[in-house]
């Protein structure tokens with residue numbers, strides 16, 4: 001029998017090792033079916049007519065030109081005459097047609113007369129945003145003024161970052177098939193969703209049935225990053241149109257709508273003052289921040305200063321700006337990357353002002369963080385990996401055209417597990433099936449479950465069938481906030497240990513042993529003390545009779561199973577061409593704790609992926625709005641820039657896996673490494689050129705402007 | 710796409726001829742200036758099912774109605790009836806259920822739709838199906854099938870974890886395969902330079918770089 005507790009790391013053959021993902025072969029052979037890939041007999045394609053302005057009223061709408069087109073099956077008006085659209089690309093009408101081409105053309109033929117209205121797409125300037133900027137209350141500690149005035153040095157920083165979008169490569173969307181048999185309506189929905197267990201209700205409502213009659217499937221999804229929890233209007237429309245036409249309907253957003261509407265990360269800007277003592281101790285922090293998450297305002301927690309929250313004297317104030325742009329959605333560690341940039345830039349500038357090495361400066365102030373020991377250790381490792389001591393030069397000391405710089409940043413995140421249920425079925429022939437209503441966003445959820453089950457039963461990974469991405473499997477939480485791995489790994493362990501123990505009880509008599517004395521290892525069931533012999537796993541399973549063993553497991557919290565609260569450090573090295581303003585990534589180092597790792601290979605991939613997303617935000621991507629029309633100026637991947645394979649430099653990942661980290665149990669990893677890169681790169685550029693580039697992405701024009709200032 | 714009008718040839722479509730064909734449908738959208746509409750109307754009137762010849766340009770005009778299109782995909786001939794405006798990507802995905810190649814940008818910027826056309830990596834979202842006639846089209850599915858489920862490059866992708874969500878992966882696999890075939894001695898820099906036309910949002914470049922070098926040199930241990 002096995003304890004619930006995670007096995008000793010030295011005994012593990014899979015947990016903690018580099019295990020290739022289970023669905024890798026399907027993905028790279030093109031066999032993996034994503035929502036976008038679902039083709040159904042008689043399926044209709046839906047496309048939208050949208051609003052071309054930041055804000056405008058529909059004066060009139062004529063759908064006849066679309067309705068009368070051959071191949072068009074249904075047209076529905078979403079925003080009728082008199083409706084005010086509040087953001088560019090907002091849906092005005094939808095067409096369902098026999099083919100994608102016809103649907104697109106028909107949507108274009110819809111005639112809409114517009115009355116453009118006043119709009120605001122300015123998210124970076126409080127004065128220009130006028131009454132769309134709503135100044136928040138000032139938070140002030142006692143004696144703030146005296147404290148900052150008494151500081152040996154006061155450094156000032158202004159920095160910020162643009163709105164970026166999630167830009168999932170598979171856009172948002174669903175394929176929905178509403179069928180009626182004998183008066184009973186049921187719904188089959190393929191949906192690119194981070195919350196498979198929970199999303200059925202939205203389709204149910206749209207189709208007018210109970211959620212019990214909705215079957216949701218998402219076997220593979222092309223990214224989510226926090227933007228794909230609901231079915232959204234798009235999924236609901238697919239259901240409605242399918243019900244209306246009696247045919248399956250595919251609604252997948254085109255790239256422009258995806259970039260305009262389907263999720264963004266708020267911008268954030270701040271003017272900051274940091275008061276420090278001669279020895280580098282931070283005594284006072286002042287910040288006035290502003291930014292926008294679109295039509296909902298934006299700029300939420302965490303507060304400033306980030307990580308170094310225990311500064312004694314603080315004065316902070318935030319001004320959210322309301323814009324006519326697609327709203328913010330949770331974006332990998334919501335608001336943390338922005339707050340990290342603002343804070344770490346201000347600290348880096350303070351260190352430069354003092355003439356101190358930035359690394360020494362943050363070390364001096366670790367007492368102001370909640371995890372001083374973790375950071376101290378991680379800073380040491382990161383410094384070594386990037387060769388900080390040898391490479392660091394005081395800011396602005398370089399004179400050549402090509403200048404190198406180093407920068408660092410630190411972050412924190414929770415990552416505790418959500419509630420998850422897992423069912424384990426152990427068949428009499430030794431087959432193992434695990435069912436869980438979770439989803440794999442590309443992080444390796446499927447593989448995580450397989451590893452834990454195989455390790456628990458002591459069998460090879462390919463003997464485990466992992467079934468996920470279906471709302472008919474035991475419910476599992478939405479994948480957001482790095483909550484998934486702690487949930488599904490512990491729930492799988494819980495389910496499998498129970499099944500294994502039942503198996504041990506069934507075979508104990510024939511093996512002449514106490515069930516407690518049996519273990520499953522190396523494909524055998526054998527006595528605890530023996531290293532060889534025993535009964536092959538499949539043979540043992542034959543003794544359980546004709547009925548499979550079925551057990552249910554749930555998320556396990558604490559007791560070394562799972563935990564929350566991590567810290568990470570990243571250091572960047574860049575090269576800046578001072579004539580062109582082009583910044584080239586040389587190296588980015590991430591040192592990260594996340595408790596006990598289940599699959600080191602996919603974990604490292606995820607960390608590198610987060611670092612690359614950070615490189616994109618630091619150097620390339622931003623949403624650009626047209627102040628005149630209020631529409632999105634870069635609604636495509638040509639001008640909405642992402643880093644390419646040769647743009648990211650060397651990426652070094654070091655996962656903290658000491659016994660102290662392992663004994664905390666499993667902690668999520670999706671968000672934390674996405675937080676620091678932008679800040680570390682901004683600091684590295686400042687170190688190289690001797691000036692702060694005021695805004696990320698640090699495009700060549702902004703770099704040159706900073707150097708001139 | 711060819712920049713000049715070609716002689717009549719059922720397997721090739723001229724750029725101007727194609728644009729004319731488009732005009733007929735664009736006309737109905739009311740998107741053209743009156744003069745252009747008049748021209749398009751003439752062409753549109755002629756453009757019945759199948760192809761007609763415009764005397765002035767001596768170019769073959771197809772569509773807008775569906776026409777017969779023969780494609781050679783993964784060594785097999787497939788006969789389809791497609792509107793001439795259908796891209797190769799849409800023909801594969803929407804008409805043949807070959808959904809390995811993905812549609813991401815639909816504008817020749819991301820590479821998710823990469824297939825091999827006569828051995829050369831192309832963005833299938835930016836090639837018309839009619840243009841691909843008479844050429845060997847190789848898709849990610851075909852590459853796997855021809856190699857017992859997984860070609861060496863695909864095995865290297867798995868071993869090096871060169872995919873996360875996997876949506877960019879089929880395009881990357883084909884782009885890497887084309888690098889491997891054309892430059893069997895490519896070093897890291899050369900290989901990465903050739904992969905600059907493919908984008909990944911999950912940030913799986915490290916794995917892709919290792920995978921392609923693994924496939925070329927067998928250096929990183931993946932098999």
Ligand code: FES
Pocket residue numbers: 811812813814815816817818819820821822823832833834835
């Ligand atoms: S979909 Fe063809 S290049 Fe992006």
Ligand code: FES
Pocket residue numbers: 169222223442872873874875876877878908909910911912913
């Ligand atoms: S793996 Fe997700 S886009 Fe590349």
